[in-house]
Amino acid sequence: MKLPLLSRLFEDVPDNPFYQPRLARWLPAVNATGNGLSAIFLTAGYLFIQRKKSDCASQNRPLDLAALDVCLCHRGHHLPSAPPDFSTAIGSSLLFRGLVLLRQIGENQPMSAVANVFIHASQFPEAVRRDLLESLRTRKVNHKFHYDSVRQTQKWLALHQACSPSRNDTDCQAVYERGFEAAAARVKAKRVHLIGLGCGGGQKDSRLLKLLRDSGKEVSYTPCDVSTAMVLTARRTVLTVVPEKNCFPLVCDLATADDLPEVLEKVGSARRADRTPRRGVPTNPARLVTFFGMIPNFEPQTILPRLASLIQAQDSLLFSANLAPGPDFAAGVRRILPQYDNPLTRDWLMTFLLDLGVEQTDGELRFVIEDDPAGNDLKRVAASFHFNRRRRVEIESEAFEFRRGESVRVFFSYRYTPGRVRQLLGKSGLAVQAEWITKSEEEGVFLCRRKQRRNCSKSSLGGASVPASRD
Ligand SMILES: C[S@@+](CC[C@H](N)C(=O)[O-])C[C@H]1O[C@@H](n2cnc3c(N)ncnc32)[C@H](O)[C@@H]1O
Numbered sequence: 405m406k407l408p409l410l411s412r413l414f415e416d417v418p419d420n421p422f423y424q425p426r427l428a429r430w431l432p433a434v435n436a437t438g439n440g441l442s443a444i445f446l447t448a449g450y451l452f453i454q455r456k457k458s459d460c461a462s463q464n465r466p467l468d469l470a471a472l473d474v475c476l477c478h479r480g481h482h483l484p485s486a487p488p489d490f491s492t493a494i495g496s497s498l499l500f501r502g503l504v505l506l507r508q509i510g511e512n513q514p515m516s517a518v519a520n521v522f523i524h525a526s527q528f529p530e531a532v533r534r535d536l537l538e539s540l541r542t543r544k545v546n547h548k549f550h551y552d553s554v555r556q557t558q559k560w561l562a563l564h565q566a567c568s569p570s571r572n573d574t575d576c577q578a579v580y581e582r583g584f585e586a587a588a589a590r591v592k593a594k595r596v597h598l599i600g601l602g603c604g605g606g607q608k609d610s611r612l613l614k615l616l617r618d619s620g621k622e623v624s625y626t627p628c629d630v631s632t633a634m635v636l637t638a639r640r641t642v643l644t645v646v647p648e649k650n651c652f653p654l655v656c657d658l659a660t661a662d663d664l665p666e667v668l669e670k671v672g673s674a675r676r677a678d679r680t681p682r683r684g685v686p687t688n689p690a691r692l693v694t695f696f697g698m699i700p701n702f703e704p705q706t707i708l709p710r711l712a713s714l715i716q717a718q719d720s721l722l723f724s725a726n727l728a729p730g731p732d733f734a735a736g737v738r739r740i741l742p743q744y745d746n747p748l749t750r751d752w753l754m755t756f757l758l759d760l761g762v763e764q765t766d767g768e769l770r771f772v773i774e775d776d777p778a779g780n781d782l783k784r785v786a787a788s789f790h791f792n793r794r795r796r797v798e799i800e801s802e803a804f805e806f807r808r809g810e811s812v813r814v815f816f817s818y819r820y821t822p823g824r825v826r827q828l829l830g831k832s833g834l835a836v837q838a839e840w841i842t843k844s845e846e847e848g849v850f851l852c853r854r855k856q857r858r859n860c861s862k863s864s865l866g867g868a869s870v871p872a873s874r875d
Contacts, residue, residue, distance in 0.1 A: 516648060519639060522671055524656030524664075527630060531660070533799075540760075540797065540804045543812045547701040548630040548657060549756050550815070557633040559752040561605050566748060569847055570608065570697075576847055579840040580724070583849035584612045586838055587692055587722050588619055595622040595689035599668060601658060601711070602698040603627040606638025609694055612722070613645045616692075624650035624689060626671055630657050658710060659702065665714055691719045699825075700726045700817040705778055708832035712854070715834065721852040723829070728783070728819040729845035737773050737783045737819050740846060744785045744817060745771040753814050757789055760797045762806075767791040769814070782824060787815040822848055830855070 525531060532552075539545045551557055569576035596616050600609040606627055617623050625646045627638035635653040642651060652671045656664065695711060715721050728736030743749075750769055758764070767790045776782040788811040797804045806812065820828075826836045829852060838851045 519636060519653065521632065521635060521639075521653045521655060522667075523632075524654065524661050524667060526657035526661040527632075527655045531657070535657075535660075537799060537802055540799070540802075540812075543810070545756060545812060545814045546659075547815065548659075550753060551629070551631040551634060553755075553759065554633045556752065556755050557631055557637070559748075559755060561637070563748045563752050564605070567743065567746075568697075569842065569844070573842070573844070575844070576842045579842050579847065579849055580608060580611070582840045583722055583724075583838075583851060584615050586851055587612065587720050588615050588621075590720055591616065591621060591690045591692065593621075593688075593690040595624070597624045597626070597689040597691050599626045599628060599691065599693045599714075600638065601628050601693060601695045601714070603629045603638040603694075604634055604697065606641035608696050609638065610642045610645055612692070612694065613642055617645055622650075622689075624652070626652045626654050626668065628654040628656060628658075628668075630655065658698075659706060664710070668714065691716065693719055693721045694723075695721065696724045697726075699723070700784075700819070701815075703778060704780055704782070704818070704828050708828060708834075712832040712834050715852075715854045717854055717856070719854065721834065723825075723834075723850045723852055725820045725825050725848055725850070726817065727821055727825075727841070727846055727848050733819075733821060734773075734783065736821075736845075737785070740819065741771065741773065741785060744787065744815075753787055754789075756814065757812070760799075762789070762795055762797065766793055766795045766806075767811075774816075776818065780824075780828065782818050782820065784816045784818040786813060786817075788813045820848075822850075825850055 535546050536549065539549060551560060565571050570580060598609060598613055598616070600606065603609055609625065609627065613623050613625060623646050625642055627635050627642070629635045629638065632655050635655050639651055639653045654667070654671055656667070658664070661667065693715060699707065711721075726740075728734075729739060730736045754764065754769060769787055769789050771785060771787045773783055774786050776784060790811045791806045791808055793808050795806045797806070822839055822841060825839075825848065829836055829850070833855045834852045835855045836850045836852050839848055841848045
């Protein structure tokens with residue numbers, strides 16, 4: 405599709421010994437940089453040609469200016485530094501230099517120096533303060549405080565990079581890839597909007613978006629996370645795939661934002677507003693929601709109804725869960741304990757307490773396996789800091805005393821089995837339609853829909869494994 409259009413541009417370029425060899429040299433680079441840059445290049449080329457037709461006689465200098473003006477006003481805000489002043493010295497090599505500049509601002513280059521980020525009230529300072537005080541009062545740390553600061557985010561990203569099977573295990577990556585392909589194959593609309601709930605660094609969402617884009621879809625993305633640093637990291641990750649104008653980062657607390665369905669509608673509507681509906685052509689993009697690596701750190705009875713309330717009838721949900729491997733659930737949870745009880749995880753989890761003024765020598769962090777207190781027939785790995793001496797922590801005017809022998813739960817991570825995932829999602833009105841489980845049986849990806857009155861069959865998803873029956 406791109407090549408014939410580029411060829412037309414070449415045909416129209418004057419038989420000029422300066423431009424022809426240079427453009428020919430740039431053709432492979434332009435093709436390699438993908439649709440976005442090619443589109444800009446073509447726009448520039450089109451205008452270049454238009455001007456050429458009227459101004460060709462005047463040494464081609466006005467043409468240089470027109471082509472570069474168009475290219476640079478479209479991409480100018482993406483430039484790593486200020487664009488040159490074209491009002492002076494339009495040299496004969498300007499087009500060439502402009503093309504160099506265009507290539508530099510293609511994929512993997514820094515984007516705008518500013519980002520528009522929506523911040524939901526659930527993450528306004530007063531709400532964060534309330535939740536922090538609640539965590540200290542109840543001695544149960546809300547997981548969101550492990551992703552709060554830039555330092556914590558960096559530590560988690562490093563931990564994730566070092567330990568996560570999704571980054572290190574090719575089989576796990578293949579499992580996600582199969583889930584992405586099945587979800588992408590379902591999208592019939594030309595445009596698709598991906599909502600990444602708890603997006604983290606955005607690596608998984610980025611792979612899914614790339615797949616969608618490469619299959620010819622126009623993609624837009626809402627990276628949604630409690631951490632501003634994560635949302636910005638995810639935004640940066642996907643900007644190689646999603647145009648900046650189609651990216652709507654949203655900071656919010658999924659556990660407390662009651663109006664999230666409306667907020668997500670509003671955030672996405674900025675994109676829809678620029679479309680005039682044509683008869684028979686749907687203008688609304690298809691919606692795909694991801695919820696990767698999130699379920700372990702929430703009580704299922706709290707988060708699943710919230711998640712279900714965000715999934716509309718036509719949406720697809722891709723959901724991943726950490727699983728206990730093997731036929732014996734308890735033994736499976738014991739097997740994965742070392743994935744938590746290790747120096748990198750300890751360092752990341754302790755950051756929260758150390759930042760409050762607790763010292764390492766005030767006690768020790770212990771990991772245990774416990775039954776789900778809500779009685780969901782699940783088990784979880786929990787980590788608590790046990791004080792071996794008194795410690796006082798002050799947050800503005802509030803003081804918290806931790807006595808010797810007291811403990812603070814800093815973390816938990818639930819483990820599921822495929823059957824338990826299906827059962828709990830089902831209770832919340834979400835039906836698993838296909839699932840992919842890693843060979844290690846430690847992670848699974850589930851493609852879900854909102855339950856319809858008459859549930860549709862699972863068989864239409866070619867290649868997807870049928871639900872496992874081991875539990
Ligand atoms: C284990 S990471 C998963 C990240 C990513 N989805 C992935 O699979 O790589 C959990 C993510 O959830 C976010 N998070 C934690 N609590 C949250 C909350 N209450 N609301 C929204 N996001 C939350 C964290 O900031 C973090 O990015």
